[in-house]
Amino acid sequence: MSKATDSGRRTAKSSSVGTTSSGRRPTNAAPRSRGRGSMMGRRRVSWAMVAAVAVVLILVGVIGFAVSRGGGSGAAEAGSGQVIPAAPDGPVVVAQTPKEVPDTSGISGVLAWSTEGWPADGADHPGALQHDHVAGPVRYAVTPPVGGPHSTVWMNAGIYTEPIPAERAVHNLEHGAVWITYDPSLPAKQVAALTAFVDKQSLIPEPSQAGGAADRANRFIDLSPWSGNTLPSPIVVSSWGHQLRVESPADPRMQQFVDTFRHSRSYTPEYGAAVDGIPVSTGGRPASH
Secondary structure: OHHHHHHHHHHHHHHHHOOOOOOOOOOOHHHHHHHHHHHHHHHHHHHHHHHHHHHHHHHHHHHHHHHHHOOOOOHHHHOOOOEOOOOOOOOOEEOOOOOEEOOOOOOOOOEEEOOOOOOOOOOOOOOOOOOOEEOOOEEOOOOOOOOOOEEOOOOOOOEOOOOOOHHHHHHHHHOOOEEEEEOOOOOHHHHHHHHHHHHOOOOEEOOOOHHHOOOOEEOOEEEEEOOOOOOOOOEEEEEOOEEEEEOOOOOOHHHHHHHHHOOOOOOOOOOOOOOOOOOHHHHOEOOEO
16 A cells, blocks of 8 residues: 555656646646746846846946036036136245226226236236236235236136136136126125126137137126135225226126226236136135026
8 A cells, every 4th residue: 555655656746847647747847937937037137137237337427427527508517517627736925015096988987907917018017917927825015906917827716605716717708708796794685685696697718729619609707706815895805917806796897897997808818718618626616597
């Protein structure tokens, strides 16, 4: 009996993986086949997801590289977040005190300093604003500076909500930018008014060689708080060799100053140069432009 039982068990076990007495495959065989197919399908889906993620990462890398190379109205704004231009790194330079001269713009209250000898005529002009390129920070004789020694590389012009390196901003002045600085304690409402003032100014096309990019434009205005409470007035508007000190962003002379000195053939030492196109790690990325 025990042998028959064992034989029967072996027969049943064999039938469970073969066919039934009627020649049909048992019903539990099909699910196994489907399980293997399902697993292969899941593997195919997993590989597809891996490939998709890889493509996304490659695209992110390409966009990131483009952002790091851009500035102004180009790729720099595609990035997220403001980046302050790099501070100069080198020996401290003390700027000569420029000579104050009568202003010829006709705008009431504008102060002027000597720009004699520029473009350079090879002669020494004591008291004139210097144009030297330097590596380190500069101690300027005028606050905020209206010219003088400055960084070799300029900055990407625009609106910054934190103080910016004066040495790069001065290089922008040499290229025709206007720099609006304000006391860090200025009420938020007035800061917003200054931002709106900058935003309404026209965009000016820049040379195609700037950063290797074409069809670039900028407002040629830098706006930033000053680094301390040493400004001669709550708001100061500066260009190369000229400055206007005002109490309110509603002062109509601000627009007159911008119209006269911004990107001017008469007052810009290096007219036609860009104020943009510098890699973000050096030239920064404005909060807006």
